[in-house]
Amino acid sequence: MDPWHAAAIWPEVEQVARNYGVQKLVSPAMCGDIGKGTSWMQQFLDACKGCRIDAIAIHSYWCSLDGVQNLIEQYRRFGKKIWLTEFACAAPGVDVSMQGQIKFMKDVVPWLEQEDMVEKYAWFSYFTNEWAHGITNPNPDAGLVDWNGALSELGRVYVSLGHNRRLEGNASFQEVQPNMTQPIFP
Structure with missing residues (x-):
């Protein structure tokens, strides 16, 4: 959709947000x-x-990390907080296996946690043969959960890297952290 069409219908988005009491419109x-x-x-x-x-x-x-930092820096110009609503390593020719994702995540998440411009962030899970975009690594795996809904090794790393800065309301990190031995979905 071109930006002018999106802007023309944005008042409808605002109305829906008001109807549902949405506090932040992104x-x-x-x-x-x-x-x-x-x-x-x-x-x-x-x-x-x-x-x-x-x-x-x-x-x-x-x-x-340099790539993510550059991306955030380019959007800083708009003077609004940034929500990184999807992120994962997904480039051809790069190690996108679970171990590669863990290394990437350990580099990026601590920076996201301390970067004031980034208000929210969310990992993008994808698995072998599940994403339409070509990934050349023979074993792409950015899944936070296993086939049975239990946290994967990557999911456990992701949860461990949170430092309570992104939680809202009265919940503590311990209250929202799932039991690591049980599936998070029934």
């Missing part, structure tokens, strides 16, 4: 080429004067 999510994404977002914001947009949503499939 922009359409940008992914892929940084130049095209930031250009689209600028055109959307210019066309949507007076619109309620509380945060900017982006996706990242970069496979290095």
